[in-house]
Amino acid sequence: MEKLIITAAICGAEVTKEQNPMVPYTVEEIVREAKSAYDAGASIIHLHVREDDGTPTQSKARFEECIDAIRKVCPDAIIQPSTGGAVGMSDMERLEVTELHPEMATLDCGSCNFGGDEVFLNSDTTIRNFGRIMQERGVKPEVEVFDKGMVDLAKGYIKEGVITQPTHFDFVMGVQLAATVPDLAYIAGSVPEGSTWTVAGVGKNQFPMATAGILMGGHVRVGFEDNLYIEKGKLAESNGQLVEKVVTIAKLLGREIATPAEAREILSLPKREEL
Numbered sequence: 001m002e003k004l005i006i007t008a009a010i011c012g013a014e015v016t017k018e019q020n021p022m023v024p025y026t027v028e029e030i031v032r033e034a035k036s037a038y039d040a041g042a043s044i045i046h047l048h049v050r051e052d053d054g055t056p057t058q059s060k061a062r063f064e065e066c067i068d069a070i071r072k073v074c075p076d077a078i079i080q081p082s083t084g085g086a087v088g089m090s091d092m093e094r095l096e097v098t099e100l101h102p103e104m105a106t107l108d109c110g111s112c113n114f115g116g117d118e119v120f121l122n123s124d125t126t127i128r129n130f131g132r133i134m135q136e137r138g139v140k141p142e143v144e145v146f147d148k149g150m151v152d153l154a155k156g157y158i159k160e161g162v163i164t165q166p167t168h169f170d171f172v173m174g175v176q177l178a179a180t181v182p183d184l185a186y187i188a189g190s191v192p193e194g195s196t197w198t199v200a201g202v203g204k205n206q207f208p209m210a211t212a213g214i215l216m217g218g219h220v221r222v223g224f225e226d227n228l229y230i231e232k233g234k235l236a237e238s239n240g241q242l243v244e245k246v247v248t249i250a251k252l253l254g255r256e257i258a259t260p261a262e263a264r265e266i267l268s269l270p271k272r273e274e275l
């Protein structure tokens with residue numbers, strides 16, 4: 001089986017220090033969490049950034065500051081900024097970070113209910129614009145999927161050239177799409193031939209979905225963005241601790257961990273020295 005790519009979603013836009021004091025806000029805290037995840041075996045850092053008070057921001061300057069600082073301690077990590085940002089941000093705001101030409105960034109392929117009145121909006125126009133702009137700026141999308149229909153939508157965009165192949169998907173399970181093994185098998189079976197995929201289980205689904213992803217030959221995302229606990233009732237001390245747990249499970253199941261260079265090869269990204 002292909003080596004396992006571990007993505008660490010270290011920060012997110014919604015989780016807070018009130019929920020887990022280790023959630024990073026400042027540049028120093030974001031670097032600390034990125035390094036802990038990288039040292040533990042993550043090759044991709046999925047990145048949201050905050051103001052020092054925790055307010056989510058898509059400011060290009062703040063991303064640049066964080067990416068430059070992360071790069072100093074995680075020299076070859078794939079840094080994957082979010083273009084999802086936080087609910088309610090404008091498309092212009094969300095896209096700012098792509099002006100930095102990151103290797104990858106997320107491309108959310110549909111709208112999703114986040115609970116209460118929170119709706120994460122991604123219209124057809126938004127998706128087309130994001131796809132086009134990311135291609136122009138040489139950014140490989142990670143197609144974020146919150147529901148089975150979003151894979152079908154993505155297939156349409158692939159056909160039209162809005163999203164290029166080979167496509168990399170991230171299945172976020174446990175928000176709108178149920179986090180069950182049959183659902184994961186169904187959705188993973190729906191992606192176009194030659195695609196790669198990662199699974200991100202939300203909340204208590206993080207490690208069960210990670211284990212299923214490891215066994216099924218997919219890749220795995222863990223991190224504070226999706227889950228704040230290392231086990232039931234026990235807060236995680238760092239993103240690195242969450243990554244370590246995935247590494248342990250993968251090793252028990254006989255799956256080797258991909259280095260960043262190997263992850264780039266699996267994802268058909270240019271080698272770091274070619275960037």
Ligand code: KMH
Pocket residue numbers: 012013014082083084085086087106107108120144
């Ligand atoms: N925070 C959510 C509104 C992404 O990174 O692209 C969007 C999100 C997905 O987290």
Ligand code: ZN
Pocket residue numbers: 009012046048082084225
């Ligand atoms: Zn995100």
